[in-house]
Amino acid sequence: MALLERFKEYLIKENLIEKGDSILLAVSGGPDSLAMLDLFCRIKDEYNLNLLVFHLNHMFRQEAFAEALFVKDVAENYGLQVILEEFNVPEYIASHGYSPEEGARKARFYFLQKWASQYKIRKIGLAHNKDDLVETVFLNILRGTGLKGLAGILPLTERDGLLIIHPLLDILRLEIEDYCRKRNLNPRFDRTNEELIYTRNKLRNKIIPELEKEINPGLKGVVYRMALNIREEEAYLNKLASEKYKEALLKRDKEKLILSLEFLAREERVIRRRIVQNAIRELKGNDLDLYAVHYEAIEDLILSSQTGKYITLPEGIELRRSYGELIFTRNSPDLAEEDIIELLEIPGEVVWGDFLLKAEILQQSGKWREERGNKKLCFCDLKKVKGPLTIRKRRAGDSFYPFGLQGSKKVKDFFIDEKIPVTERDKIPLVLDKEGNIIWVAGYRPDGRFKVEGDTEEILRIEIDYMGGD
């Protein structure tokens, strides 16, 4: 069957599109994403699709700029609108200790989310192929996984209200490259990427070919089928568990979530584990990756008899026993413990905690007034501010001059007045100038001392964006 037909069949079989869909396509310029773009364009009219192309320049190296322009050209040749973003991924991964693959993935998802929300698009198309799926299964096995990881990549996942679709999962890399040749798509191979994703490439270029040669030439096929089966088994167990979760749930609000200990203790571990995952997902908005040690601690906690006993999981999730109840709450884990200070150049951008902060310079004459009132933005008179700026969490004794109030106020009192829970306070970034004056309690209130006035010539615009959720 021709690739176009297989593509359509897969979209239908896995329920990936509906007529009239708007889809934001992530296009790197490599063979996979160009093939995906081309395939979607070929069914655009039939399905009445609204397609938008997104490209992120990861700034791993110089050629990336040319690639961005290439993607722009390609998209425009198809008559599609294109969004180009740049983000200093090498700096981001260096400051966060991520692997290049992980960092690039997080950054990409952040911007995809941002633009999807900007354009009110619910669907994002990613061009992973069958080889990627097989490699992901192996990587997950090699790093430790449960059933979920053995399914590799799912054709459709919901995340923070977005639908992520992977329409090329049953197509081999070779078939895609062949398609690109036949359709004259001239993909750009990002050689940086090739070098940076070290472990995946080790598998891709060395281990898997060796296994195919020595053990089973049909390796990719069997691993793919295994992943399909596992997906079904996992879905079935999840379905059972989410029904049971509803039965186990005693109470739920924004701050906490309570399950019946008696109910949990009665279930089998396989299901109990999934009920707990359900609870965490509800509380947190997305999944939490847990390891065997965590599940063991959760087991001990549930099967213990000690009221008041508690454990803390990654990302500040706390589970506590209390008179027949298992209470889930979420704290700020990392920042509460460490005093992380980041510098923010003007202009420049930096990631602090779960947030991305960005400083830029605007002219007084520009259209900045339209954005006033947006809590995610802060506008100052540039000449009043000495850079670079510093980002840190609150410290004892901090005070500032809240915009709109007379005089100064302790940050602590400000947080109390704003009814910000104690557990949240250490997660809020404060932006300070070189002198150590707070110029913005980011996301909440600017300092009045730096405000824009009639004689302001240049404006410092600072933006904060939530990057969490992965």
Add this chain to the structure above:
Amino acid sequence: MALLERFKEYLIKENLIEKGDSILLAVSGGPDSLAMLDLFCRIKDEYNLNLLVFHLNHMFRQEAFAEALFVKDVAENYGLQVILEEFNVPEYIASHGYSPEEGARKARFYFLQKWASQYKIRKIGLAHNKDDLVETVFLNILRGTGLKGLAGILPLTERDGLLIIHPLLDILRLEIEDYCRKRNLNPRFDRTNEELIYTRNKLRNKIIPELEKEINPGLKGVVYRMALNIREEEAYLNKLASEKYKEALLKRDKEKLILSLEFLAREERVIRRRIVQNAIRELKGNDLDLYAVHYEAIEDLILSSQTGKYITLPEGIELRRSYGELIFTRNSPDLAEEDIIELLEIPGEVVWGDFLLKAEILQQSGKWREERGNKKLCFCDLKKVKGPLTIRKRRAGDSFYPFGLQGSKKVKDFFIDEKIPVTERDKIPLVLDKEGNIIWVAGYRPDGRFKVEGDTEEILRIEIDYMGGD
């Protein structure tokens, strides 16, 4: 913790022994089996164990004979009884197209089963270690597997009424070798075996070390934990499915088994697949390894609407739709189609179909009379028989002189009188002499022409044993 303590803990945790157990230990003479033997001997008194050592000489090469003697010495030093068997595995695998690993495993299991039944022992101890488990998981993945294969090797499995225990599964090969050194066990490394199990060794000596070096030094640990998790998920799904199987079951007798089609169609595929596996296991006495294509055919059959539609699975299992019923029957698949002829030397042994046939020469003066009446044995006057013997299935026109009857009879009529179902008839081996005379309808009736008489000097004893069930 010392290895002895971990061994005991594992035995207890996985419910592998009880006080007073009799255990048949398979001992090759390599480090794993010597360590297992030594460990069991150290807890023998505490648990009041009755231990019996079994060794199979696979006849892969000359040194194997020395190894058998070594195992005999070791066992006797521990004061244990030892059973030594020899079986020409190279010939067996050549004639059956098995891989060396597969052939050796089948042969080993056959003899273990035979001796366990002889000594009325229900428990068999095999010395696979954690590395073996991890390698098995990889091999299963590389060859295509579902959840069951991802669990690798189970600590306890029931098979044909026997309990197979693997007490060393959470101990690494290195730890076992270290234990052997400390306890001065001086294992014999079977270098043949090392060379013959090609794919496993490729993984063991090349791929896994490479993955440990390049991707995750803790690889074995994570794969082991994954296998433990999967074992639990699989057990849970199997438990659900076996309850549902009972509900789906309409009728069952020795010949066939009937499930409700309506019930099956209502279930989810994950469970439906396991219900079918349950039915096959019931009918066949043990599991049948099915591939994705088989499950797809089963799905199509169940969800079809065509009465009378049927499919045939490996090992002659047939599934047929009939007015709301799914009917499982078992035929003879291979032999019905092919006319396989094997030679049986005197003395000698040969495998034909699912059977092992063995010819030997006894003295008239021996104790052979005690065995008379056993249907698995045939005794002839050696001087009346011209060897080598031939083993084949029935052919049109075959006739013989059934022992105890006057004159000759068609084999066909004999089968009818014996009430042997048509589907079974091609599975019964006939033993013929060089002239083409039937001397034994094996397992049923000898021919009277060759019977032992007063003047018989030497007796030809032929034994038939069922080797199926793997």
